[in-house]
Amino acid sequence: MPVPTRLERSRILIDDEPQVVLAGEIHYFRLARADWEDRLQAAVDAGLNTVASYIPWIWHELPDGTIDVTGETRPERDLGAFIDLCAAYGLRFIARPGPFQMAELKNEGLPHRLRRDHPEIHPLGWNGAPAASRTVDYLAPAFLAESERWYDAVLPPIAARQREFGGPVIAVQLDNEIGMLDWVTNTPTLTDGAVRELAEWSGDDTDPRGGAAGTDAELRLHHDLGRFTRDRFARYSQTLEGWARERGITAPLLLNIHGSGGGRGLTYPIGVSQLAPAYRGRPGVTAGTDMYLGELTVNNAADLYVGNAFTAAVHGPDQPLGSLEFDAGTGDYGEDLGVLTSPEATVLKTLLDAAQGARIVNYYLFAGGLNPLLDAPVGDGDDRIAFTGERHGFAAPIGPEGARSKALGGVVEAASAIGAHAGLFAAGIQLTDDLVLGFVADHYLTEYTHPDAQRRKEQVGEREIHRGLGARQTLARALVYGGWSFRALDLQAAAGSDAGWSAGAPTDEREGRERELIVLATGRELGRGVQEFLARHVRTGGRLLLAGLLPEVDADGSPCTILAEALGVTSAGITREYLDAESEYHPTVLGAGPLAAHAPRDVRVWFAQLFAGEAEPLLIERGTGLPAAVKVEVPGGGVAVLLGVDYAVHSGFWRALIAEAGATPRLDLRSDGPGIVAVPVSGADESALVAINVAPHPVSFAPVFDGAELVAEPVTLPARGHRIIDFPVTAA
DSSP states (O other): OOOOOEEETTEEEETTEEOOEEEEEEOGGGSOGGGHHHHHHHHHHHTOOEEEEEOOHHHHBOTTSOBOOBSSSOGGGBHHHHHHHHHHTTOEEEEEOOSSOOTTBGGGGSOHHHHHHOGGGSOBOGGGOBOSSSOOOTTOHHHHHHHHHHHHHHHHHHHTTBGGGTOOEEEEEOSSSTTHHHHHTTOOOOOHHHHHHHHHHHTOOOOGGGTTTTSTTHHHHHHHHHHHHHHHHHHHHHHHHHHHHHTTOOSOEEEEEOOOBTTBOTTHHHHHHHHHHHHTTOTTEEEEEEEOOOSOOTTTHHHHHHHHHHHHHTSOTTOOEEEEEEOOSOSOTTSSSSOOOOHHHHHHHHHHHHHTTEEEEEEEEEEOEEOOBOSSOOOSSSOBSBSSOSEEOTTSSBOTTSOBOTHHHHHHHHHHHHHTTHHHHHHOEEOOOSEEEEEOGGGGOOSOOOTTOHHHHHHHHHHHHHSTTOGGGHHHHHHHHTTOOOEEEEHHHHHTOOHHHHTTOOOOOOOGGGSOEEEEEEOSBOOHHHHHHHHHHHHTTOEEEEEESOOOBOTTSOBOOHHHHHHTEEEEEEEEOEEOSSOEEOOEEEEOGGGTTTSOSOEEOSEEEEEEESOEEEEEETTTTEEEEEEEEETTTEEEEEEOBOOOOOHHHHHHHHHHHTOOOSEEOOBSSSOEEEEEEEOSSOEEEEEEEOSSSOEEEOOEETTEESOSSOEEEOTTOEEEEEEOOOOO
């Protein structure tokens, strides 16, 4: 008998069985009803088991304000019929009813009437200027009232078709990419109501619309504004959550985390920072990534790996990872042949996501279509519901007119690979090494900067250089391409110093000696709470690898040297690469002590943090003769390795450096060159090494895991190739 879909132990259970949800986004509203069956059959033929779709408010609301979800006015508005047809083809359904949509829809999927009737929902930003995009003040009373009316109309046919009633609905997404437009346009919501809320929240009545530019409060105001905005997004999301539950939605609720750009995922954690408090630890709610990376290469594969790790780090124990928008097409979004992405990229990204624990993958867009005309013309040139002209989904595996592109082969191959190991990917867990990558959410509070706030601009610039993946991303790439398998640790939640951020997160009372090696990229700024946590960590026997600059200030710019004092080191200055008409300086470093054999030649770096104090030198900056990397033995049994340079991705050096910090990898790739990303996964009945090659040429490797050879002969993966290598079932 069908039972409610639920989330449990980082898995999604459908009919009480862990499942991998492989979905394709098909927009019923962009297809003639006669074409629905063709696209659903294509999904079945591709090996998918689920269909997802936006359900646009702008499409279902009529000019008189009434809402048609039954097809009374047009057969393509019969939402229930499309969901029922999915069931007839054996496909499950993920509903995405907004209210905010995007999806290239005009007005971001909201009826034009809303802004005419309620101009106050359009937010004001810096200096009281109107937002430059079609974003909304999510908590404006008029917007909430209209959104509740929309949910009243759209949720009943969805609720009636959930799994427990024999229907195909397994999940419902709340809104879409909450906060993304505010971030990309640098427009915090600073309407009068929001300003009053901020003053009450922070206890400071400084007018935020001027950004406190040029005053001592500049950094503190920006920091408070970012944290306050997280709270607003959480209140909005949880309002939608409450409405959905009140209207009979028992299925899991999903949030879509935005943030990638330009084929990279470096800014993706901004979305994690914005939205984690909205869903962390909330029963029956989880979030998924939304990263458009195009071709997976050595340039961006670490972005995907770390983005997945950071997302999982803010989830509760029952909240699985997923990807709610997963680019799977040709990449030619503008039909200008500026980009073409290989079908194999879909396979590599799918396998990496699944190996890291993604239980939902929604290929966006699976099938294109045609944008229908609005019922009432608005005089915008074409009077259609979207701004891409009549056609939409140019890059999809199935194009607007139904033509199958070469990209479809990538979806088919990915689905086949996942299907061949369905049990492993539905319930297995990633086997990890004795280290975690630190995630500091406040390092990603960079979405808002007042145009005149110079100190804030400098702060954001330094954060962008040093955070997350490390300067030049060499830290993360050294780990990912060096055979390390790791998760991330949410350091602010572990510290428990910000109740608003860590609400819903389990407490971590362990002593440092009980934890993995913490690896963290940071600049001069590191929040007081995190510094205190790391100081306790090393003082109680913990291990730490710090890459970047020695922390010396808090997020508000005030001095904070708690961690440096615990380590007994101080800054002896910073050298940087420079070149002008009269002079130049090129920092280079050379191995010392136990790293002398692993860094025997000068290596150019772009900056070098120099250290003073009782510590063992590991790198020497040649121009000054001072240490640029050191090892510290901390009273209490802890050890810290401080790497003050953006060292190149030399695998031998990094392995030796991390060994000095007290960790060695379980996997030895034994490859003949870089490019292999390998993730060991273990389930109840199967363990496997999921290996992909993101190099532009073949790479051979002969992996050894926990001392056991996994292959009799070296395996050669072609460019963009993959291999799933089974090995004896292994405990995590």
